[in-house]
Amino acid sequence: MKSILIKNIVLNNKLTDILIKDNLIDKISEDIDFQADRIINGNGRSVIPGLVNMHTHAAMTLMRGIGEDLSLTEWLESKIWPTERKLTDEMVYWGTKLACLEMIKSGTTCFNDQYWSLPYAVQAADEMGMRSFQPYVILDLLDESNSEKIKYECEKMYELSGKWSSRNKFAIGLHAPYSVSRNMIVWASEFAQKRDMLVHIHLSETKGENDRSLAMHGVSSTYYLEQLGVLNSKMIAAHCLWMDDADIDLLAKRDVKIVHNINSNLKIASGYKFRYNEFRDAGLTVSLGTDGCASSNNLDMIETMKTTALVQKGWRGDPRELPLDELISLATVNGGKSLGIKCGVIEEGYLADLVIIDTNSVAFTPNINFLANLIYSANSSCVDTVICDGKILMENRIIEGEQEILRMANKLYMDLL
């Protein structure tokens, strides 16, 4: 069993030591005396839980900046779709490595993905040492002629996932209620339920989607999924921007997990009046994501927390909205809760996913309020050291193999243009 002892680190405004054994937080106490394999001197720096990015398309990091300032149609038809057709397995592998590099450097230790070429994405995430949920993506564009092939591949991939490391978990990715046929949604949901797996879906991202659902099915996107019987506590629904009170009540009844992605929502102008208070008050678990880099350009969860709170305060017209303690929980413990794993919390018995923040900088001066400084003043360059599953992924901002990843990404993207 490997062990790491972090000495003199500030946790919740108190100086303490943290002992990690294997992949778990073993003990948190002042002055721990233990002969650990590795000792990190916190030197009065601060520690936070590893951030959880609950909605992304990691490999799209290779398409960063490919379509800017375009209408949604132009962006999809002239940039995203033609580019995706050129993506190879090798590109997904290096694109996912690039994404992991960026996530680690900005304090994220766990992500909930949704993309193609699954084995290559998993290999990349695994090699980078991150924790991830990797879905088999189903997007049949309402065409049922390929259903048997999709089912076969999904089952085959599920079998292969038995060999993945414990950090990477298989899931089902349903693109969206409007892009997957009714029978396939039902089949995939049952497939997941039988195996106690998560289903990751885009839901109610645009007003247009909801309007079309009303026209086609007579009900909202959310109620359409209810009619199919697939709403449950294992569903992770990304976006959820266009929800009325009835939708929210229904989601609460089914305990669906909600993921808000403000930077993407603003940048491609899907909407911004995310009804955080109503979701929270209905008892729903809300977490945050960055979405993919083709829409929102980076995978920075610290920045995501800031934009989330600013926009909630702004559109509600009240500076008391989404206070700091609640805000940090959306990017940490609520992610863990949604995924059903013990991460996002620094307590004994939880997974050892920790981020050390360097507070010796202008952004943390004066250090009256650590969380305010972290979220509203600093940027992710304050992330100094990252531990995931009891292993050090970055120390003093250095990650092994960084330059090779940048070099490969800079070489491969050229074939996409």
Add this chain to the structure above:
Amino acid sequence: MKSILIKNIVLNNKLTDILIKDNLIDKISEDIDFQADRIINGNGRSVIPGLVNMHTHAAMTLMRGIGEDLSLTEWLESKIWPTERKLTDEMVYWGTKLACLEMIKSGTTCFNDQYWSLPYAVQAADEMGMRSFQPYVILDLLDESNSEKIKYECEKMYELSGKWSSRNKFAIGLHAPYSVSRNMIVWASEFAQKRDMLVHIHLSETKGENDRSLAMHGVSSTYYLEQLGVLNSKMIAAHCLWMDDADIDLLAKRDVKIVHNINSNLKIASGYKFRYNEFRDAGLTVSLGTDGCASSNNLDMIETMKTTALVQKGWRGDPRELPLDELISLATVNGGKSLGIKCGVIEEGYLADLVIIDTNSVAFTPNINFLANLIYSANSSCVDTVICDGKILMENRIIEGEQEILRMANKLYMDLL
């Protein structure tokens, strides 16, 4: 005459050399052969104009994080006002140094300030090597009993400003139309006009301000200033959130300069539907500011550009709003235009205010679109080297005296709590 030669630097996607003589950009060309006092090898990094922060209260950086998640009234009455009463000249000096340190580290070379203890703020900005506009602040709370004293002090400060370096310029700061008496606004405006100086004012920041103006004067805040005859091309109006078409037409007729401060506007929930398109289409010069750190926590103009564009795209519901070329101009050349100085542009004959961006990082990989990467993907830690007025203020992220500033700020703020 001092000279700096920057070799192999990317300017507008082309590799070039830049020669600086004294405080001006002397020559931009491939392969300049000149025996400069100092040669910087760009090594393929990129250069942008120094950013211009058009509205801040620099010394309030010492109050960063002092009041979070509070209503506006509670924030002002329980935090800001009591704290400001304890501020000493020494605190303003070190608070302004802290602000300058932060601005330089995030690529800002010029700022338009508004705060107390003017000589101490000027001394700090001057020692840090930044370019600034430093106003004598007038805030009489509609009480005319001190008018003669204010006028006397303003004139005295104006005389003293004759000894300031050419980088720091004197201006008039009028707090706001609702907080300065009618006669004082008129006097200050005439004082400034006679001396060809700028007047920096808060205008139409909240709906309440505009509503009160309508109730008290029968017209909007903007029309009230028109009645006083003080709207002109030398007025820098910060915020301008609650403007109707008639207000915008009037501002355009008078060529008032408009400053948008989105992070502050969102965080203290003043409003967010800044009518950028209407201001631009009316021919107005719009620039960006951070406001002070008590409201928006940092002085980061790169982040400000991002939030500005995201929110314009979001509230207008169109991803084509505020495209990148226009966005960068708001933080550079439009600041220079508003201030009436030749900064914010990298062309021969302009002031040598330049920022070198390190693009060898994950945020700039792939580097399909430099501006998109700078604004939407990177954070200000990409700022590598900063030159202002032909002098190097930061090189490889190192600023002389940084640790002393952090130490003094961390010592002094304790007396504010």
